[in-house]
Amino acid sequence: SLAGAVARWREEGRVAVWLHVPIGQSRLAAVAAAQGFAFHHAEQDASTLTLWLGEGPSRLPGYATHQLGVAGAVLNECTGEVLVVQDRNKSINMWKFPGGLSNPGEDIGDTAVREVFEETGIKSEFKSILSIRQQHKHPGAFGKSDMYIICRLEPSSFTISFCQQECLRCEWMDLEELARTKHATPITSNVAKLLLYGYQEGFDKIDITMREFPAVYTGLFYKLFHRELPESYRNMT
Amino acid sequence: SLAGAVARWREEGRVAVWLHVPIGQSRLAAVAAAQGFAFHHAEQDASTLTLWLGEGPSRLPGYATHQLGVAGAVLNECTGEVLVVQDRNKSINMWKFPGGLSNPGEDIGDTAVREVFEETGIKSEFKSILSIRQQHKHPGAFGKSDMYIICRLEPSSFTISFCQQECLRCEWMDLEELARTKHATPITSNVAKLLLYGYQEGFDKIDITMREFPAVYTGLFYKLFHRELPESYRNMT
Structure with missing residues (x-):
């Protein structure tokens, strides 16, 4: 049972549980809610629930604000x-x-x-x-x-x-x-x-200009917006 | 039944249906999904589902990105x-x-x-x-x-x-x-x-300075960030 699993996870010292529920199985969200789970987010055909098992208030990251x-x-x-x-x-x-x-x-x-x-x-x-x-x-x-x-x-x-x-x-x-x-x-x-x-x-x-930089890990580029910087500062090493 | 209600809303020319489901009644989300509903968002103890009935792709606003x-x-x-x-x-x-x-x-x-x-x-x-x-x-x-x-x-x-x-x-x-x-x-x-x-x-x-303004309808204030504007421009009417 979910109640038993939660008790075990708590004993093992786990701090959080994440639960992914396809929309068709949504009755499981109600079952999980009875054990203290709450929605973290949901989109299209699935929801994600969380249960905080750690000490104090939840330190889990929230969803897009x-x-x-x-x-x-x-x-x-x-x-x-x-x-x-x-x-x-x-x-x-x-x-x-x-x-x-x-x-x-x-x-x-x-x-x-x-x-x-x-x-x-x-x-x-x-x-x-x-x-x-x-x-x-x-x-x-x-x-x-x-x-x-x-x-x-x-x-x-x-x-x-x-x-x-x-x-x-x-x-x-x-x-x-x-x-x-x-x-x-x-x-x-x-x-x-x-x-x-x-x-x-x-x-x-008036401009907040844009410059593009390579992202460190992904190989993608990102855009940084700030005031224009003179060449002498831009190229200093 | 939900299927009957959806058919009626469609006949009445409604373009969208919004459904709020408390987490304890989540099996209703599965019932609604069978009629084409999908999650719009969910937070804490409730989820919100939508069904687009209008022509073409959904024009409903998305959730926080x-x-x-x-x-x-x-x-x-x-x-x-x-x-x-x-x-x-x-x-x-x-x-x-x-x-x-x-x-x-x-x-x-x-x-x-x-x-x-x-x-x-x-x-x-x-x-x-x-x-x-x-x-x-x-x-x-x-x-x-x-x-x-x-x-x-x-x-x-x-x-x-x-x-x-x-x-x-x-x-x-x-x-x-x-x-x-x-x-x-x-x-x-x-x-x-x-x-x-x-x-x-x-x-x-380098600064993008902040100025505070009253919001039109709410009576609250908001902060606008932009380059500093000279007095002569700021006070022109």
Whole structure:
């Protein structure tokens, strides 16, 4: 029986038990719950339960705590105009940058480019990260936290063809007008001012640039975002 | 029966069904799975299943995709030394900044300060974000993505009392030595060079500063991280 097994594991000095349950065998989750197991996480066709047997409160790692939203501030440097949208399903119509949730496994810059294209039909290229916000107990995140990142993008197409399901309006708006208007969300307003500063005085004033590095063990690459470092520091050994 | 209910919901044109199942009634998850339901997520003593009835692939939002790790680069500006640790349970001993996973609902800066204190006994204060990395299919994240943020912290205590369970070594190390050593992880090495640049030429060269804003609907505050904006831009209306 599971009760007997748990008693034995406890005697053996084990600190934790992990239980993987296929969805079709879910009655076993109820059986395990009677022995003190609780859900760690579940996805698609399986759940994972844990039981802490060690001393004190559980030291087991939790499951993913954040969703990641990414928006794109697409600036046409020739005209000084920036791409903005209004959501279809909001009571108050505020201008904001197009964006949406990252898919599992998707890079920040790729989410920005994809979401901008899906919402507005505009093609663009990732330039930098401009701003990061963390918000907790997010209503659209099933009680989890939300990270929201706004990227600076450069457009490679200019004809708007916006998604009627998601957007009420979509425009190229003068950046200075966006920075001054009251009809923008506070984050949009702040980032518009930041973008205007960069546009007028140099993007090096506002960019959080990206560099790619090889990961130590996996042979894969990762992207590190930080302020630009002069050559002399970058190459010091 | 559930099958009958699903048929009716389909006829009524509903696009999705959400099912909340207490862990003790988990056999219902198996019954629902037979009708095409799958786990959306589960935590503690309940699971949530979904069934997409709309056209095309599911447009339901996914569950949290990221865990958040935060490390603290604690620089003693009087001595030019920075706080570094070596993990106890690693085969190769590389210097790195103390840090760990964010607890649910915890702010970035608070995680950095807490983890530094837990690992090293050093008290510190949040100054800025220095670097952000996103890595996918993270081995320690149950296949989910990992966001890893390094913060600049200022120490308010200096006597090390490090956690023997987690750390093999903990030292105040000369920042320039850390920037040059081969015995540091690549991210640590990059951030050490960045920190040295800021220490020598001004932290405004490296900081991603934080400002707090009221959230529109909730009355709560959120923190926005970006490059510092001059007063003239900040106050424009």
